[in-house]
Amino acid sequence: MDDSFDTFVTGGSGFIGRWLLAELTRRGRRVVALVRRAGEREKELRAFVDAHGGDARLLRCVDGDLTRDGLGLDIALEGVRDVYHLGAAFEFGMDPVRARAVNVEGTLRVARWAASRPQLRRLVHLGGYRATRMPAWLCEAQIPLSSHDRARLYREHGAYEASKLESQLEVRALAAREGIPLTIVSPSTVIGDSRTGETIQVTGLGEMIGRMVAGELPALAGSARTNVPVVAVDHVAAMLATAPERDETIGRELCVLDARTPPLPELVRRIGDHLGVAAPTRVLAPALLRALPRSLTGVDPETLTFLSEDDYDTRSAEEHARAVGIEMPDLDTTLRRWATYLTSTRFGACAPSGAATIRDVAGSRTFVVGRPETAQTLFLHGLPWDAESWRDVADLTPGSSARVDLPGLGRSSPARVDDVAWLDALLADRARPIVLVGHSLGAGLALRFAARRPQRVSRLVLVSPAFLQRRAPAMLRCAALTSRALRGMSLERAQRRFLGAGDVHPAVESAHAHLRRPGVASRIARALAGASTLEARAELRRLLEAIAVPVTIVHGDQDPLEVRPACEIVTVAGAGHVLHVTHPEAVSAQLRDDEFASTPLHLT
Structure with missing residues (x-):
């Protein structure tokens, strides 16, 4: 493989990653995607890229592993200018050791690999919008976290979210120490493509809609003001792809979400109206759900950490979007298309x-x-x-x-x-x-x-x-x-x-x-x-x-x-x-x- 490839992506086979590969190659970028079992998955990924407006001729997949030094790569890729780190273990109920190995240590390995690129322009790290509202005690904690602080973090937030928060703190600190040009893009709940509704991810809000359609959602968790903002996957991909184009985004965090998203009960009602199903009218406090057995509620307690009434600072993301000419797609249209796609695929059980x-x-x-x-x-x-x-x-x-x-x-x-x-x-x-x-x-x-x-x-x-x-x-x-x-x-x-x-x-x-x-x-x-x-x-x-x-x-x-x-x-x-x-x-x-x-x- 020659050094003409200018972009490196981890997590390219994931939900956001696929759309990013299509967006980058559409813009003429020559992309290397690190995936496991590259030989088995490259054909499918290349077909996806071509079908979604990209250019698969500009894409190559290579085997690698975030838990290995040097990412397990056996090629130099000296010409890479932009490194996108999207790879992560996403699962509720994970073992904290595995979560840290992939999401924290893996992130630091990617950052160090990026820093060793002689032509590096930018490291773009995919964060999460909840990290923009970290608890005050965590913002003041020493990095790396002490064993006491880490135990508290994982106890309060669960292994997945805790590992994402820790990784964001660690990569910021490493970038500051070693002068790595870092941009963090932190999307909210990512839903389907604004043009087609297409998605490959049902976890979270999609699962909730599936339960509502099946008549298995008697109540919502949270409150009347619970804020679960959404954003279309193609919009996230465009924001990621353009982040390295402006020096102003170095050292910045772009919180990417649609601020027009209504509170959760209204959001679910709108989707229910579109699908012709009744949305639940009762709302139960997360503290009550945590106290009840999961076998009774059907709710994973770890998912409740995402429910809050917080608002999020999107000014940096909106400024960047204006500068590069990216418009937020219409919210209601996107929601309807996404809900239709979910229904068409029986919530991921079959082809559309x-x-x-x-x-x-x-x-x-x-x-x-x-x-x-x-x-x-x-x-x-x-x-x-x-x-x-x-x-x-x-x-x-x-x-x-x-x-x-x-x-x-x-x-x-x-x-x-x-x-x-x-x-x-x-x-x-x-x-x-x-x-x-x-x-x-x-x-x-x-x-x-x-x-x-x-x-x-x-x-x-x-x-x-x-x-x-x-x-x-x-x-x-x-x-x-x-x-x-x-x-x-x-x-x-x-x-x-x-x-x-x-x-x-x-x-x-x-x-x-x-x-x-x-x-x-x-x-x-x-x-x-x-x-x-x-x-x-x-x-x-x-x-x-x-x-x-x-x-x-x-x-x-x-x-x-x-x-x-x-x-x-x-x-x-x-x-x-x-x-x-x-x-x-x-x-x-x-x-x-x-x-x-x-x-x-x-x-x-």
């Missing part, structure tokens, strides 16, 4: 659901993948599924498509109108008819909508339409029993019940996860019972006989039709009721010849 949004549709905060207003095809799921069940079919089908979670199911909150009126509102801005593809219960919804608004639909594809098949067993027609069974169903049993033996399918994982959301299981049970009545089945059969829209029915030979209507019927060999999940190619094949309707809508 494409271009997902959460929008208001007839009173429902509706989870949408794609753009129903322009898509050629709209997929409607059945029970107990969600939009994820259509992912494979959508990926295999040419042309634009959209898929949604129906009102009150999956990630969508209930609507204030019936499902047909909700679908009418969802498609209200379309200029052309759409292909509606519905599974089971969703097939009935697609049919009812086409009967009410035939001019809005170019074609119906009904996959396993339950109203043409054997009626649900008597037990499933009892909403109370079904609701109880769904809530108590294990993931493994759900796989066996819905798809049969085998590894758990991602669509089953998604459907099962949403059964934890308040009211979802009971709404599924009521919808199933209502769709199974003789009257509902007869009505849908009459609508199908009279419909003027072209119809294709797709079903599996293991899930036969009781009635064979006068329309195109495709039978898939070896398939059961959920063939769009088990046989996505066969379903997609029925959609590949569709031409996007060229006739504009003429609505009356």
